[in-house]
Amino acid sequence: MKKIAIDMDDVICDGGYLSLINKFLNTNYTVKDINGYYMQDLVPREKFKQWNEFFKTQNLYDYVEFLPDAYNVIKELNKYYEIYVLTAYVLKDIPEFSGKFLEQKYNWLYKNLPFLDPNKYIFTTNKDIIKCDIKIDDKISNLNGIVETKILFSAYHNQNVKKEELEEQEIIWVNNWKEIKNILI
Ligand SMILES: [Mg+2]
Structure with a gap:
């Protein structure tokens, strides 16, 4: 075989990343808003630390399809x-x-x-x-x-x-x- x-x-x-980012930022970003490979670039720099802490409290795979x-x-x-x-x-x-x-x-x-x-x-x-x-x-x-x-x-x-x-x-x-x-x- x-x-x-x-x-x-x-x-x-x-869908997981984007759902979490939208949940965290309270936004409605779609894939069209992403520039480049890393979706987390949508998160403003000043919120990045908070975003990483938030990410650790979530299961990204609860949000995928x-x-x-x-x-x-x-x-x-x-x-x-x-x-x-x-x-x-x-x-x-x-x-x-x-x-x-x-x-x-x-x-x-x-x-x-x-x-x-x-x-x-x-x-x-x-x-x-x-x-x-x-x-x-x-x-x-x-x-x-x-x-x-x-x-x-x-x-x-x-x-x-x-x-x-x-x-x-x-x-x-x-x-x-x-x-x-x-x-x-
Ligand atoms: Mg891949």
């Missing part, structure tokens, strides 16, 4: 492939909270994707050390490494990726899980 490594945030589920079709397509892929979830958990601004964050991630995956083997969760920021047949991620640099098929999942922060860059690195762009199903099944 071929091995697929699937990223979690903004590929399997999303599956991306459309993610659950069904992953369940189907599970029949034909060995599925790994490959996700980073170290929080750059609050590394001391990362252990708790890892627990939140683990619990969400365990509860919401019960057909996956928890032994196949891989928690690391250094995704390029993982060798697999197929990798699906929304961050282009995470697709590096020894991978046969690289799939870039469309997300708020990668809309300006150039076609040439994708071609050069032999990356397949997808907009949604239906497209992944068409490619892989």
Whole structure:
């Protein structure tokens, strides 16, 4: 069986960060308001310390939702492939909270994707050390490494990726899980 490594945030589920930021700031930001990769840049500098303290009192994964079709397509892929979830958990601004964050991630995956083997969760920021047949991620640099098929999942922060860059690195762009199903099944 071929091995697929699937990223979690903004590929399997999303919405958590933005919900927490809106809850904290009492705002209605949408993904269109985000510039760059880090959503926490929406938080004004002077409130950043408070934001980090607030974050530590919350479970981000109480606020996420599956991306459309993610659950069904992953369940189907599970029949034909060995599925790994490959996700980073170290929080750059609050590394001391990362252990708790890892627990939140683990619990969400365990509860919401019960057909996956928890032994196949891989928690690391250094995704390029993982060798697999197929990798699906929304961050282009995470697709590096020894991978046969690289799939870039469309997300708020990668809309300006150039076609040439994708071609050069032999990356397949997808907009949604239906497209992944068409490619892989
Ligand atoms: Mg991601």
